[in-house]
Amino acid sequence: MTPPxxxxxxxxxxxxxxxxxxxxxxxxxxxxxxxxxxxxxxxIQTAIREVGYVPNNAxxxxxxxxxxxxxxxxxxxxxxxxxxxxxxxxxxxxxxxLSKADxxxxxxxxxxxxxxxxxxRYLSGGFVDGAVIVSARHHDPITDVVERLGLPVAYVGHxxxxxxxxxxxxxxxxxxxxxxxxxxxxxxxxGMIAAALDRDSGSDRLAGFREALGEDFDESLVEPVPxxxxxxxxxxxxxxxxxxxxxxxxxGASDAVAAGAVQALRAAGRRVPDDVGVVGFDDSAWxxxxxxxxxxxxxxxxxxxxxxxxAVLLQLSGGVADAGGILLDAPIVWRASV
Amino acid sequence: MTPPxxxxxxxxxxxxxxxxxxxxxxxxxxxxxxxxxxxxxxxIQTAIREVGYVPNNAxxxxxxxxxxxxxxxxxxxxxxxxxxxxxxxxxxxxxxxLSKADxxxxxxxxxxxxxxxxxxRYLSGGFVDGAVIVSARHHDPITDVVERLGLPVAYVGHxxxxxxxxxxxxxxxxxxxxxxxxxxxxxxxxGMIAAALDRDSGSDRLAGFREALGEDFDESLVEPVPxxxxxxxxxxxxxxxxxxxxxxxxxGASDAVAAGAVQALRAAGRRVPDDVGVVGFDDSAWxxxxxxxxxxxxxxxxxxxxxxxxAVLLQLSGGVADAGGILLDAPIVWRASV
DNA sequence: CGTGGTTCTGTGAACGTGCACACACGCACG
DNA sequence: CGTGCGTGTGTGCACGTTCACAGAACCACG
Numbered sequence: 001m002t003p004p005x006x007x008x009x010x011x012x013x014x015x016x017x018x019x020x021x022x023x024x025x026x027x028x029x030x031x032x033x034x035x036x037x038x039x040x041x042x043x044i045q046t047a048i049r050e051v052g053y054v055p056n057n058a059x060x061x062x063x064x065x066x067x068x069x070x071x072x073x074x075x076x077x078x079x080x081x082x083x084x085x086x087x088x089x090x091x092x093x094x095x096x097x098l099s100k101a102d103x104x105x106x107x108x109x110x111x112x113x114x115x116x117x118x119x120x121r122y123l124s125g126g127f128v129d130g131a132v133i134v135s136a137r138h139h140d141p142i143t144d145v146v147e148r149l150g151l152p153v154a155y156v157g158h159x160x161x162x163x164x165x166x167x168x169x170x171x172x173x174x175x176x177x178x179x180x181x182x183x184x185x186x187x188x189x190x191g192m193i194a195a196a197l198d199r200d201s202g203s204d205r206l207a208g209f210r211e212a213l214g215e216d217f218d219e220s221l222v223e224p225v226p227x228x229x230x231x232x233x234x235x236x237x238x239x240x241x242x243x244x245x246x247x248x249x250x251x252g253a254s255d256a257v258a259a260g261a262v263q264a265l266r267a268a269g270r271r272v273p274d275d276v277g278v279v280g281f282d283d284s285a286w287x288x289x290x291x292x293x294x295x296x297x298x299x300x301x302x303x304x305x306x307x308x309x310x311a312v313l314l315q316l317s318g319g320v321a322d323a324g325g326i327l328l329d330a331p332i333v334w335r336a337s338v
Numbered sequence: 339m340t341p342p343x344x345x346x347x348x349x350x351x352x353x354x355x356x357x358x359x360x361x362x363x364x365x366x367x368x369x370x371x372x373x374x375x376x377x378x379x380x381x382i383q384t385a386i387r388e389v390g391y392v393p394n395n396a397x398x399x400x401x402x403x404x405x406x407x408x409x410x411x412x413x414x415x416x417x418x419x420x421x422x423x424x425x426x427x428x429x430x431x432x433x434x435x436l437s438k439a440d441x442x443x444x445x446x447x448x449x450x451x452x453x454x455x456x457x458x459r460y461l462s463g464g465f466v467d468g469a470v471i472v473s474a475r476h477h478d479p480i481t482d483v484v485e486r487l488g489l490p491v492a493y494v495g496h497x498x499x500x501x502x503x504x505x506x507x508x509x510x511x512x513x514x515x516x517x518x519x520x521x522x523x524x525x526x527x528x529g530m531i532a533a534a535l536d537r538d539s540g541s542d543r544l545a546g547f548r549e550a551l552g553e554d555f556d557e558s559l560v561e562p563v564p565x566x567x568x569x570x571x572x573x574x575x576x577x578x579x580x581x582x583x584x585x586x587x588x589x590g591a592s593d594a595v596a597a598g599a600v601q602a603l604r605a606a607g608r609r610v611p612d613d614v615g616v617v618g619f620d621d622s623a624w625x626x627x628x629x630x631x632x633x634x635x636x637x638x639x640x641x642x643x644x645x646x647x648x649a650v651l652l653q654l655s656g657g658v659a660d661a662g663g664i665l666l667d668a669p670i671v672w673r674a675s676v
Numbered sequence: 677c678g679t680g681g682t683t684c685t686g687t688g689a690a691c692g693t694g695c696a697c698a699c700a701c702g703c704a705c706g
Numbered sequence: 707c708g709t710g711c712g713t714g715t716g717t718g719c720a721c722g723t724t725c726a727c728a729g730a731a732c733c734a735c736g
Contacts, residue, residue: 010464012692023716028694035714052486057463058405059692061396062721069465072445078430082623088420095447096416104460107410107445109433122442125395126348127407148390230627259627266629285420289568289597289627291604350722361686366724373684397722400691 011051020047031055061126069104070312071131073119073142078111084228085284087134089301090156094132096302097309103129103316105309110142120145130312132156132305152315154308158200158325165321167307169330171201174297175208178279178332179251181295183212185338187249187277191221193236193261195228195253202228205253205281220244228253230286233260241268249277249338255286255296262290262337277338292336300328349389358385369393399464407442408650409469411457411480416449422566423622425472427639428494432470434640435647441467441654443647448480458483468650470494470643490653492646496538496663503659505645507668509539512635513546516617516670517589519633521550523676525587525615529559531574531599533566533591540566543591543619558582566591568624571598579606587615587676593624593634600628600675615676630674638666 017024020043029036030044047053061067072094074087081087091107098105106128108119120141123131130152136143136159143162146153155166182190192209196202210217223240225232233252237260240247252258258280262272270276272292280287280296287294307328311321351365358365358381367374368382385391399405410432412425419425429445436443444466446457458479461469468490474481474497481500484491493504520528530547534540548555561578563570571590575598578585590596596618600610608614610630618625618634625632645666649659 010692013694014692024693025695025716026714029715032694035712037714040714054459054462056400056692057460057465058396058399059721060694062394062400062692062723063694065721067396081430082423082426085420088426092416092419092447092449095453096449099450099453099456102456104456104465105445105447107443107447109430109443109445111430111434112437115433115437118437118440118442121392124392127395127442263629286627289624291601291629348722352722362723363686363725364684367685370724373682375684378684394722397691398724400693400722401724403691 010056011053012056013053015051016044016047016053019051020044065126066129067127068102069106069128070098070309070316071123071128072105072107073110073131073133074107075110075116075133075135075137075140075142078109081109085286086282086299086301086304090134090305090308093302093305093307094309095305097306098313101313103313116141123151124149130316132308132312133159136162138162152312152321154311154321156304156308160200163323165311165315165323165326167304167311167326167328168201169299169304170327171204171330172208172211174330174332175205175251175281176212177208178281178295178297179209179212181332182249182251182277182279182338185249185277187338189218189221189244189247190249190251191223191240191244191247192251193233193240193253193257194222194224195232195257196226197224202253209251221247225253225257228256230256230260230263233257234264235260237261237264238268241265241270247276249279252278252280255280255282255284255294258294258296258337259286259290262294273336273338279338283333287333287335290337294337295335296333297330298333299330303328348394349391350394351391353389354382354385354391357389358382403464404467405465406440407444407466408436408647408654409461409466410443410445411448411469411471412445413448413454413471413473413475413478413480416447419447423624424620424637424639424642428472428643428646431640431643431645432647433643435644435651439651441651454479461489462487468654470646470650471497474500476500490650490659492649492659494642494646498538501661503649503653503661503664505642505649505664505666506539507637507642508665509542509668510546510549512668512670513543513589513619514550515546516619516633516635517547517550519670520587520589520615520617520676523587523615525676527556527559527582527585528587528589529561529578529582529585530589531571531578531591531595532560532562533570533595534564535562540591547589559585563591563595566594568594568598568601571595572602573598575599575602576606579603579608585614587617590616590618593618593620593622593632596632596634596675597624597628600632611674611676617676621671625671625673628675632675633673634671635668636671637668641666 013024013027017027030041095105110116123145134156136155138161157168158166194206223236225236252261258278272278280294283296283298287296315321351362354365355362368379433443448454461483472494474493476499495506496504532544561574563574588599590599596616603614610616618632621634621636625634652659
């Protein structure tokens with residue numbers, strides 16, 4: 001095993017061919033399949049090791065018109081990227097699925113407008129064969145480019161107005177289910193801190209809550225807050241307590257929100273779950289950090305990533321992915337907070 | 339602005355040249371600089387917009403031998419990737435720095451051995467011009483490939499036995515500083531839950547703790563645990579309490595560890611900070627979630643990522659990066675837990 | 677009017693691969 | 707003995723770009 005070619009030059013298929021005493025074509029055939037004698041194959045394989053040959057992907061991409069890489073695009077401000085525990089899971093799930101199919105995942109993070117433009121250029125530059133897109137916006141350069149190029153793609157979450165494959169969880173159904181469980185535990189004055197109502201995930205969770213309560217739904221027990229964040233939950237809970245001191249349960253739109261609510265409740269001298277029951281949504285690390293740990297919905301982040309990746313792979317292998325949603329199961333995780 | 343070329347074919351310099359009535363060479367010159375008349379330049383620029391031309395990166399890479407992309411390699415098991423709040427920050431910091439220099443960051447996650455091999459192939463395949471490597475191991479395929487190719491690289495954290503640029507924080511100094519502050523607050527029986535002693539970060543934090551205490555250092559108040567995790571902190575604190583019930587302060591090697599310690603202390607009926615003071619390390623989300631919030635060390639994650647990226651960029655622009663470490667400042671964040 | 681310089685443009689040759697094609701060989705068949 | 711087939715191999719071209727080179731046009735100067 002000699003060290004790499006003297007002149008720092010990476011060895012090519014020519015070098016291998018010369019070392020093995022055959023032509024480039026034959027070398028190419030042992031790499032990509034085709035008729036080749038046992039004798040030649042062995043000679044070439046040792047030659048490859050000898051000269052330390054690794055195919056040049058740029059050249060291969062150029063002629064094949066495929067990169068064997070799939071983009072993973074996160075369109076979130078940096079702060080949210082760090083706070084949202086799901087994004088990491090989605091990323092890992094996608095990575096695992098792609099890696100199994102021998103595709104390379106290329107993760108692109110969009111924070112500023114400048115990033116948006118650069119990533120759009122990257123996509124149209126033919127660096128990737130497809131993309132998994134998290135938190136897409138409608139009518140932004142990314143989705144526009146993707147549509148225009150007809151790039152095989154799958155969204156995590158449902159970007160409104162886009163007819164392409166997407167995966168998500170049944171936010172409405174899960175919210176309804178957990179609210180019903182809270183109700184079944186005997187609670188009567190059940191409130192909700194509803195976050196991010198401008199996204200479908202947020203409004204669906206509220207809709208599920210409303211459905212579960214039916215005629216008992218009381219608008220005044222819903223406190224809308226802008227983000228799925230701890231601070232929002234804390235502030236929301238404070239306002240809710242002021243308005244409805246007799247509340248005996250609250251559904252936080254996320255675990256972070258619910259954790260904030262627990263904090264506010266404790267500050268107000270209420271015991272959880274004795275005085276007020278609390279449930280969250282996500283089954284993130286927040287859920288087990290609060291005291292008591294939260295009953296919540298398991299958001300199958302890795303599963304979402306894997307499903308999205310597989311939808312892209314399907315298109316890549318010539319299949320036609322359903323231009324609709326795939327909903328993953330999101331079961332209740334029963335803990336001590338209600 | 340006509341829609342993309344009829345036959346789904348991406349338009350090339352040839353198309354632009356034909357549309358503008360010039361030759362490929364002139365088109366290339368307006369893109370890459372060189373003599374070109376005002377008249378031709380304008381014609382070409384409108385032609386580019388007209389046919390929706392975007393350079394093919396594979397072809398450009400092939401001839402230029404540079405990809406304008408830098409790898410970001412995380413060599414951690416999936417679980418840790420999700421738990422460690424620093425990795426996200428490092429990623430974002432690197433992304434920002436690279437994006438400023440018009441480089442594309444390509445994030446590669448290594449979980450299984452299979453990933454290792456694929457990423458090694460990816461690196462040697464010439465997909466990236468350089469790499470930022472987080473949590474490198476000594477003598478694994480990644481570092482071997484990097485060394486062999488002479489790929490411009492910077493490590494976050496100091497991989498033992500590797501003489502290449504790296505960035506990190508002064509774990510020893512920061513641990514010493516925070517221990518001294520605890521001591522100055524009047525505590526006498528100060529323990530430490532020391533995690534990950536097989537890494538330099540872990541052993542340096544312990545060394546700083548020992549230095550700060552000097553002659554008062556008491557081996558029996560050090561409880562070693564394997565990981566920087568919540569569960570380790572909790573278990574470690576329980577053992578420490580059993581062995582030294584009179585302990586009045588504890589230094590957790592990470593915020594997660596310290597949060598676990600707080601939990602164990604509360605379960606044992608001790609008040610924080612009244613009975614026992616607790617400090618952590620990292621200033622991660624854990625620090626503000628515990629009750630009371632933790633006094634800790636601010637680990638400048640984004641700064642680390644940015645510094646590593648800049649070290650790579652320096653090498654890429656022909657500069658010689660110092661084959662030693664850059665230590666970033668890690669100040670104490672004073673909160674209520676001690 | 678020849679010479680030398682500057683500005684501008686077109687052409688040919690790479691870059692390293694994969695693929696289509698042509699061809700050589702041995703063998704069996706009619 | 708020609709034909710066809712399956713197997714194994716070499717060669718030319720294309721992929722889309724950049725770069726070096728050659729040359730054209732223009733101007734100024736001796």
